[in-house]
C-alpha cells in the first residue's frame with residue numbers, strides 16, 4: 001500500500017502481480033522497483049476457517065491501486081464494513097466461488113488427498129451453499145491423483161479407470177474423511193452417493209468377500225432377474241476390493257454388457273477364449289505371459305451374463321486357470337478354477353447360448369447350469385428389483401407390479417400357447433405407442449438385415465470393434481457419411497453418445513458360415529438381446545413388432561424398467577401380436 005502511494009506505475013497491479021515489477025526489501029520492509037522484470041509471486045494459502053484473512057486474500061487477488069485497507073474494502077465508491085462484504089459486492093462469493101478458488105489454489109500446491117480432505121472439511125460445517133455445484137465443477141480436480149496412485153499401487157502403468165469409477169473412488173475418500181468426524185456422505189443427500197447394497201446384495205457381497213479375504217477360492221453364481229442389481233453389485237465389489245489394492249478382473253459375455261463393468265472386457269478378450277469352442281478347448285494364455293501373471297495376481301474374477309455363453313467356455317477357462325495356477329503351486333492344479341474365486345452372474349430368463357440349428361434341449365444343455373462345474377457352484381440370489389422405482393402413488397405401484405408380472409409370465413411361458421418355445425402373445429392397445437419421433441431411442445428390436453445405404457439411417461453395430469470407445473456389438477448409431485470403404489456414424493446410445501466414429505466396411509463371416517457373408521459390421525434395423533439394453537436402449541424400452549417377421553422379442557427386458565410407460569411397445573402398423581421366443585431354461 002505504501003508502494004502504491006509512492007509508485008504510480010504499480011497501481012494497476014494486484015498484490016500477486018506486484019513482484020513482477022517490484023522487489024521487496026526484507027531488511028528495510030519496503031518495495032522498490034526491479035531493475036529487471038519477470039519474477040512471479042503468489043500469495044500464501046489461507047484456509048477458509050481464518051475468515052476475514054481468507055477474504056482479505058481474495059481481495060488482494062482482485063483489487064488494484066489500494067493505498068489502505070479501507071481502499072481494499074471499497075467497491076464502487078462504497079466502503080464496506082468487512083472484507084467478506086467487499087468480496088460479496090465484487091460477486092466473489094457467488095456460486096461458492098470462494099471455495100472453488102480456495103480448492104483450486106490448494107490443488108496447485110498440494111496433493112489430491114489434501115483437497116479431498118479440504119472438500120470434506122468444508123462439507124462438515126455446511127460452509128458451502130451449493131456443495132453439489134462445487135463438486136460438479138471440481139470433482140475431476142479432486143480425483144486428480146487417484147489414477148496415478150492406483151497405477152502405482154497395482155504396478156500397472158496402463159491402468160484405465162472410467163470417470164464413473166474415479167468419482168466413486170473420490171467419494172469413497174471423502175466419505176472416509178467424513179467418517180473420521182462421525183458423519184458420512186449419507187448425511188449430505190444432495191451430494192452423489194456411494195453405492196449401498198440392499199439386503200440380498202449385501203449378503204452376496206459378504207459371502208464373496210469372506211472367500212476373497214480368506215483366499216480359499218470358490219465358484220459363485222449370482223442369479224437375479226433383470227434389474228435386481230447384479231451390475232451394481234459387481235461395481236461395488238470392484239470398487240471396494242480395488243480401493244484396497246486388490247485386483248479384480250471384470251468380464252461379460254457380451255461387449256455391451258462389458259462396458260457397464262468397471263474396466264470390463266468381453267470374456268473372449270479378457271480370457272483369450274478361442275472363437276470356436278470344443279469340449280477340450282483351453283484359453284490361449286501362455287503360462288509365463290503377462291495375462292497369466294494378471295490372473296495369478298487377481299483376487300477375484302467376475303463374469304457377467306454367464307448364461308449367454310456355451311459351457312465349453314467356462315470349462316476351458318477352468319482348465320486354463322488350473323494350468324496357470326498349477327505353476328504357482330502344484331496343488332492348485334486340482335482345485336476348482338485353480339483355487340481362484342470366480343463369480344458368475346446373469347439371468348436365465350435372458351439370452352441363452354446360441355447353438356446353431358440346436359433344439360431347446362441343446363440350448364439348455366449348453367447353459368452353465370448344465371456343466372459339471374455347477375455342482376460345485378454356490379448360487380446367491382438377488383430378488384429385489386432395483387430398477388423399479390416405486391412412487392408414493394399406490395395405484396401407480398400396483399400398475400407397475402402388474403405389468404412386471406405380465407412380462408415375467410410371458411417369459412415363464414404362462415401366457416400364450418407355447419409351441420417349441422414360442423408363443424403368440426396379445427399386447428393390449430394401451431401398451432402401444434402410436435406415434436414416436438425417435439424410435440432408435442426407444443426400440444429393442446428388430447433386425448431387417450438390409451444393407452446400409454442411406455445417411456440418417458439408424459444402425460446397430462454387430463462387432464466388438466473398440467469396447468473402450470463404446471464400439472461394441474449392440475451399439476446404436478446413425479449413419480452420417482457413406483464412403484466407398486468407410487462409414488461415418490454418430491453413436492446414439494450408451495456413455496459415448498454423440499461421439500462420431502468412422503469404421504471400415506468389412507465382411508462378417510460367422511465361424512460356421514459355410515460361405516455366408518454379411519455386408520458390413522453395422523446392420524440396419526435393431527436387434528438387442530436383454531444384455532444389450534442398459535446402454536443401448538436409453539430412455540424407454542419398447543419392442544418394435546414387425547408384421548410377418550419372426551423376431552426374437554426379449555420382452556422380459558422391459559420388466560426391469562422404472563414405469564409402465566417406459567415399457568410401451570411400439571407397433572408401426574396395427575400389429576398387436578408379438579411372437580415371443582421363450583428362452584427360460
Ligand SMILES: Nc1ncnc2c1ncn2[C@@H]1O[C@H](COP(=O)(O)OP(=O)(O)OP(=O)(O)O)[C@@H](O)[C@H]1O
Pocket residue numbers: 196197198201224225226227228229230231232233347386387530531534560
Ligand atoms: N443397492 C442399490 N441402490 C440403488 N440403486 C440400485 C441398487 N442396486 C441396483 N440399483 C439400480 O437399479 C438399476 C438396475 O440395477 P442393475 O443394472 O445392476 O441390474 P442388473 O441385475 O444388472 O440388470 P440386468 O440383468 O438387466 O443387466 C440400476 O439403475 C442400478 O443403479
